Amino acid sequence: MLDWEQIFATRSSRMRASEIRELLKLLDQPDIISFAGGIPDPALFPDAAFKEAYSDIFSSAQVGSALQYSVSEGYKPLREWIARDVAKIGIDCTPDNVFITSGSQQALDYLGKLFLSPKDTALVTWPTYLGALSAFNAYEPSYDKLSLNGNRTPEAYRETAAKAGGSVKFAYLSSDFSNPTGETVDRAGREKLLQLADELDIAILEDAAYQHLRYDGEAIPPIMALDIARNGGDIEKTRTIYSGSFSKTLAPGLRVGFVIAAMPVIRKLVLMKQAADLHSSTINQIAIEHVASRGFDAQVAKIRSVYSKRRDAMLAAMDRYMPKNASWTRPEGGMFVWVTLPEGIDGAELLAKSIATEKVAFVPGKAFYADGSNANTLRMSFSCASEAMIEEGIKRLGRLIANAIPAAA
């Protein structure tokens, strides 16, 4: 019998079970009001469109190729559809600049694998997407705090990376309605980041998983679009790597996402995928293209309409029920509101109490910090609860928090 734990010690020291995983199980308990899972509401899935898509595939001559092995870069009509769709937001690229992944989580894993050697530095926002930390952790980097207001010099980043034993390899961020804060980087912040990336000569990984979910305010061009524009329209001269997903707009269960980048990046990703899982599901790529090309915009309009009302309900309930010394973000889109409580309040302890006495779930915020700091924060998702449940859940949570904060009680 092998001593597996000892064998895996080096490789897996950075792996940790996601706290979110445990929290997702709460969704199955009908008496819990859950603001925990950052997942789409299954009631909004375009099932009829997917039913037609699979049915059409099996009624056509395409069935043999839909069930067969396919190329690692992805199904060409889908890559063509994506290239046309992103052109609308200023990303001028060819279908060859588009690489299909098994969800945008796979893009993060592959990009971590491609860029990071142990001790290299990844710049991330503080907080950042928990799944990005999990993906990058496998490649043993250090993390440094990405500042989007330009108040850190390139030298400061270089010095911190050198102290960690490597160099800065990329800056990762979610530019629109980020997970976990719901915040959006404004145009000036995007331009400053491009400037910083130029000075550090590093790549920018732009995670656009929530890009289509804007409820109000004016759209800001993706960093990728700004990068293309400053390079005379030539994507081959850019340093941004853009990742997107159909998980929040169509359905996550098919596992279809994508990366858009200059050809040298795409070529490496194709080789990597060939060695790692050959290709993403052929039939699912065909089904996604089928549904997207027949009604993507209508589906996006439908989910925007529902989620925006839930966001409004959550913000209105917070205004009514949250104590004054708590603060929270006011996102223009996405699925999340980010709450900051007075220091000293621990989100994990609060969650335990909240589930026991109030039957309300959320995600404690410290999991989203590369250094596990800021225990006084909470991620609240409004995507899967009705407006009435949101009102009731925030009312209960506000009461609990008010009792937990002596000054506000």
Add this chain to the structure above:
Amino acid sequence: MLDWEQIFATRSSRMRASEIRELLKLLDQPDIISFAGGIPDPALFPDAAFKEAYSDIFSSAQVGSALQYSVSEGYKPLREWIARDVAKIGIDCTPDNVFITSGSQQALDYLGKLFLSPKDTALVTWPTYLGALSAFNAYEPSYDKLSLNGNRTPEAYRETAAKAGGSVKFAYLSSDFSNPTGETVDRAGREKLLQLADELDIAILEDAAYQHLRYDGEAIPPIMALDIARNGGDIEKTRTIYSGSFSKTLAPGLRVGFVIAAMPVIRKLVLMKQAADLHSSTINQIAIEHVASRGFDAQVAKIRSVYSKRRDAMLAAMDRYMPKNASWTRPEGGMFVWVTLPEGIDGAELLAKSIATEKVAFVPGKAFYADGSNANTLRMSFSCASEAMIEEGIKRLGRLIANAIPAAA
């Protein structure tokens, strides 16, 4: 503009484009008789069963969960079906010992990632599955030649690994009808390997992608089954990690495979998958379970019947048309016959001539050797050609080879 090539130099030095990828394109040329791609014949896919599976999913209450995120270990009814199926060949395990992957290629990538640090040694057969070398290469191991007849001592393996700068981490092999040789490891060889693994205290990665495709001869228990038996029926005491796939039996386009192992291995794989792509496609796992539970054995019987006749046709044609100083394997199953030509004949040069003058394709064998040796070998797949095409293709190839071998001309 970033110097991507320079940035990726370290990480991607081991990546190389598969020669097979280029060869697969030949399948699209109707005038070429291809023995190149080791892929299933799409005419044998159970399309009607899959059509019904997807249709049933969309007509049931299950549709919401089929399109939603799901757990990283995989769809439970599918893991239960697999546990029941492998029990028939002596692998006594619980559904919790089964982990779903996106094809067995992903199992190889994850196991490489879990076990291998740079300079560690992986023992592989000479030749071995090209895709295993591609997957492991990302983790920068050394390779040593796995001997299945027991004529190398544990010390010899340890010394070679120490010279390479690390230690032996596992032995990888395909036990039944291997890709590329079509050969099967006999029971004595399996027992010797378990003995060697005990002495080296390493894991065995048993790749069973072709396990169901036996056409004649008696089935040999998987190494995993022998390992369980020697441990009093307790899978938790085994050192074997078994990987299987639905790609050769049902369809590869859904990307569904699996790993069976002791719980400490499964737990690490689950964490790894959560960070790497969250989970394999939910809807496809449900569809595979649907099709497998309603007619797996009948589907396997159907493809065995067709492929066994093609194997017979290829062996008969080789007996008739190949020159006497060529030799080849006589596989009891799978998709491949492995040809060894006299030394000095280069398979890659032969392929170029064969395509130009005879319109016949195959895969030069050296890609299957970790050291790129044995250029005088060829992999011939009989899975995608009719018996008549096999007869004609081998006739042409035999003529070409006879002309290329002076002594046989």
